[in-house]
Amino acid sequence: MSGIFRIGTVGLRLDDVAEIMTEGREIALSRDAQAAVKRSHAYLRKRLREDDRPIYGVNTGFGSLCDTSIPPAKLAQLQKNLVMSHACGSGDPVPDEVVRMMLLLKVQNMAFGHSAVAPATVQRLLDHYNHDVLPVVYQRGSLGASGDLAPLAHLALPLLGLGEVRVGGEKLPAVRALKALKWDPLRLGPKEGLALLNGTQFMNAYATLLLLKCQRLAVLADVIAAVSLDAYDARPEPFHPAVHAVRPHPGQALVAAHVRDLLAGSAIAEGEKEHVQDPYSFRCIPQVHGASRDAFGYVERVVEHELEAVTDNPTVFDEEDLVVSAGNFHGQPLALALDFLAIAAAELGSISERRTYKLLGGERGLPAFLVANPGLHSGFMIPHYTAASLVSANKQRCMPNSVDTIDSSNGQEDHVSMGAAAALKCWDVVHDVERVLAIELFTAAQALEFRRPKRSSRTVERFVRAFRKQVPFVRRDTVMHPLMEAATAFVRTCEPPRV
Numbered sequence: 001m002s003g004i005f006r007i008g009t010v011g012l013r014l015d016d017v018a019e020i021m022t023e024g025r026e027i028a029l030s031r032d033a034q035a036a037v038k039r040s041h042a043y044l045r046k047r048l049r050e051d052d053r054p055i056y057g058v059n060t061g062f063g064s065l066c067d068t069s070i071p072p073a074k075l076a077q078l079q080k081n082l083v084m085s086h087a088c089g090s091g092d093p094v095p096d097e098v099v100r101m102m103l104l105l106k107v108q109n110m111a112f113g114h115s116a117v118a119p120a121t122v123q124r125l126l127d128h129y130n131h132d133v134l135p136v137v138y139q140r141g142s143l144g145a146s147g148d149l150a151p152l153a154h155l156a157l158p159l160l161g162l163g164e165v166r167v168g169g170e171k172l173p174a175v176r177a178l179k180a181l182k183w184d185p186l187r188l189g190p191k192e193g194l195a196l197l198n199g200t201q202f203m204n205a206y207a208t209l210l211l212l213k214c215q216r217l218a219v220l221a222d223v224i225a226a227v228s229l230d231a232y233d234a235r236p237e238p239f240h241p242a243v244h245a246v247r248p249h250p251g252q253a254l255v256a257a258h259v260r261d262l263l264a265g266s267a268i269a270e271g272e273k274e275h276v277q278d279p280y281s282f283r284c285i286p287q288v289h290g291a292s293r294d295a296f297g298y299v300e301r302v303v304e305h306e307l308e309a310v311t312d313n314p315t316v317f318d319e320e321d322l323v324v325s326a327g328n329f330h331g332q333p334l335a336l337a338l339d340f341l342a343i344a345a346a347e348l349g350s351i352s353e354r355r356t357y358k359l360l361g362g363e364r365g366l367p368a369f370l371v372a373n374p375g376l377h378s379g380f381m382i383p384h385y386t387a388a389s390l391v392s393a394n395k396q397r398c399m400p401n402s403v404d405t406i407d408s409s410n411g412q413e414d415h416v417s418m419g420a421a422a423a424l425k426c427w428d429v430v431h432d433v434e435r436v437l438a439i440e441l442f443t444a445a446q447a448l449e450f451r452r453p454k455r456s457s458r459t460v461e462r463f464v465r466a467f468r469k470q471v472p473f474v475r476r477d478t479v480m481h482p483l484m485e486a487a488t489a490f491v492r493t494c495e496p497p498r499v
Contacts, residue, residue, distance in 0.1 A: 006030040007111045011308030012104075014300060017208055020104065021097070026130045027104060029111055029122065036113025037122055041189075043318035044116035048072070048190055056314055056325040057082075057194040066412065079193030083160060086153035086197055089138025094151065094202075096134055096166060101205035102155055103129040106196070109311060115195040116316045124159050124186055133177055136164040137202075143408060144331030144419030147311055148202030151420070156196040161185030191314070198312040203334045206423035207303050207341070210430050211296065214345050217433060218293050219496045221348045222255055223463060224441045225285050226262040228355045229269070230456040231447035233364045234282040236260075236269045244286060251297070252290030259285060261499040266457040275364070281354035288351045295344035302337040331419030335402035338422035342429040346394040349433035352440045353387045359447045360384055370446045370474075377477045380443050383484060387439040390432040397425050438487040442471060449473055463497050466490075 005020050008030040020027065029037065044058070054060050054067075059075060061068035062082060070078050094102075103125055109115065110122050128135065135158045141150030157163025158174035162185075165177045178185060188196075228234075237243075239260050244253040263269045277283060314325040360380055362368035371379030401422035407414050445464050448456065455461055470490045471483050 004028050006033075007108050008033050009036050009112050011112075012108055013307065014208070014212070014304055017101075017104070017307070018212055021101070021209075027107065027126060029107075029126070033111035033113070034119065037110060037115075037117065037119050040113040040116045040316050040318050041118050044191060044316055044323070045189070047321075047323070048075075055191075055323050058191045058314070058323075062194070075190045076187060079188040079190065080160060082193040082197060083153050083156045083188070084162065086149050087157050087163065089141040089150045089154050091138050091140035094137040094139055097209060098202075098205050099134045099137055099155070099166075100129060100132075101209055102137065102151070102201045103134075105201040105204055105208075105307070106152070106155065106199065108307070109199055109201065109309075110195065112310050114310045114315050114317065115191070115312050117192045117195045118189055121159065121186060121188070121192055121196075124183070127181075127183065128158065128165075131181065132167070133158070133181070134166045135174070136166060136171060139424055142202055142420035143406065143413075144200075144203055144335055144417035144421070145329075145408060145413045145415075146313070147197070147199040147329035147331065148420055149197050151202040152197045152199060155201075156193070159186045159196070160188070191316075194314075195312045198329045200306060200309075200311045200329060200331050200334055200419070203331050203338070203419040203423050204303065204306045206427055207299070207334050207338055208307070210338075210341060210345075210423075210426055211299055211303050213430055213434075214296050214341060215300075216496065217345070217348060217430070217437065218289065218296060219258075220491060220494075221289055221292075221352065221437060222258045222285070223262060223460075223496055224352070224437055224444065224491075225282075225289070225355065226259055226460055227444040227448060227456070227464060228359065228440060229259070229263065229282055229285075230266055230451065230460060231366075231444045232278070232282060232355070232359055233268060233271075233273065233275075233451070234278045235273050235275070236263065238278070238283045239263075239286065247287075249287075249290055249294060251293035252286045254293060255290040256286040258499070262459050262497070263457050264459075264499070266460065267454050268451055268456050271454065279354070279358055281351050281358060285351070288347060292344040292348050295340055299337045299341045299344075302333050306334060331417035332402065335417040335419035335422045336400075338419060338426045339398075339400040339402050342394075342422070342426040343398050345426070345430045345433050346391075346398050349387075349391050349394055349436035352433075352436050353384075353391045356384050356387050356436075356440045356443045359443050366447055366450050370443065370450070371476070373476075379474070379477070380446060383439050383442060383480055386484070387436045390436050394429050394432055397429050401425060434491050435484075435488050438491040439484060441467060441491065442484060442487040445471070446474060459497050459499050466494065
């Protein structure tokens with residue numbers, strides 16, 4: 001552990017999240033957040049004692065049952081019933097890293113002091129995070145309407161001694177884990193179940209993690225493309241700064257400059273060329289990679305706004321004596337952003353697959369399929385098939401989820417975002433883009449060897465040497481799957497070169 005990160009009342013930044021997750025930081029509330037939580041909780045308790053007017057989900061039913069009054073003696077049971085009845089997830093369990101992020105984001109949402117939850121409830125969420133006692137949450141079940149009701153209900157169940165958790169990779173009943181840790185199940189007070197279940201923490205956990213991954217992949221896509229450029233003996237002129245100054249998209253200029261830096265000093269890039277121009281997948285790297293980078297910038301703005309947002313309901317404003325039932329839980333901003341993120345990431349994979357294809361065609365002095373004796377050996381023929389199948393699957397996945405909606409809760413929740421579905425789709429897209437980029441690197445590193453004795457730049461050669469420690473040059477046909485898996489592991493874990 002690298003010390004405690006204090007969560008305050010101003011929201012998280014993306015850099016904060018990356019630091020917490022990568023450094024394994026414990027989390028706690030800052031003093032101002034502790035005060036805000038206590039103040040909000042005390043305010044709602046006092047209001048309920050002094051005023052019996054209906055407050056949605058506090059002394060009424062939920063959804064289309066919002067006009068049903070609940071007597072004071074039943075308010076605690078109402079909140080427990082809510083958590084139990086809404087734990088209707090289906091499908092595969094959510095990855096542990098996403099569950100950790102959900103816990104972190106739920107704590108931050110409550111730390112603003114607009115949720116009226118008891119300090120002990122926030123502390124229990126902190127305990128689950130810090131002790132790595134992860135609730136078992138299921139992927140399917142959220143419409144992204146009142147936020148992520150079903151997934152967040154599963155996140156909340158262990159607080160009551162219900163549901164399941166994962167501890168050290170083992171799944172066990174939450175009641176057993178609580179007993180071993182000497183944690184008593186919580187008894188929820190008014191609004192607490194609703195505060196735990198309303199919100200966008202499922203969608204935003206995926207969005208935050210995927211955005212961080214995509215920002216790293218954007219850099220790696222340029223690096224891998226640089227290996228391919230020299231492997232294909234491509235021309236450097238399309239990356240000249242004058243070209244990009246007259247079409248001033250910021251991502252385009254950034255990518256062109258990055259590729260120029262990566263290839264600076266390359267004997268291959270600086271050599272004479274027999275061909276006049278290159279295929280689009282090489283020549284238009286700045287335009288395609290750059291557009292994806294600009295899209296990632298848009299998604300970053302949306303995610304950072306959401307990291308600063310209160311998304312449960314009703315929203316409590318103790319200083320103004322207001323409890324407002326509104327719609328901050330609606331996932332539309334994230335749904336649109338996640339659809340866009342999936343499309344932008346998929347395009348990095350789409351153009352990568354085209355470069356892989358061109359490297360195999362026996363052009364520009366390269367042997368067909370990158371082996372010395374094609375025919376007897378199939379070489380890199382079928383890794384490309386795999387890349388093509390992954391890219392094709394991503395094309396089908398990129399139909400936007402956010403254009404869909406479905407009526408729910410007897411018409412009370414009559415427009416939903418489908419942001420959770422967009423998140424799950426985007427998760428698959430991005431992980432398959434990693435695999436496609438790994439296949440390009442596998443192929444380009446092989447092709448580069450046929451340029452010897454000419455060398456690429458120091459940066460590219462150093463990167464390829466690091467890759468070669470994990471994946472050898474292929475001299476004859478062998479079982480390619482383990483090498484492709486090693487290439488994917490390298491792409492997922494390597495440090496992108498600094499230039």
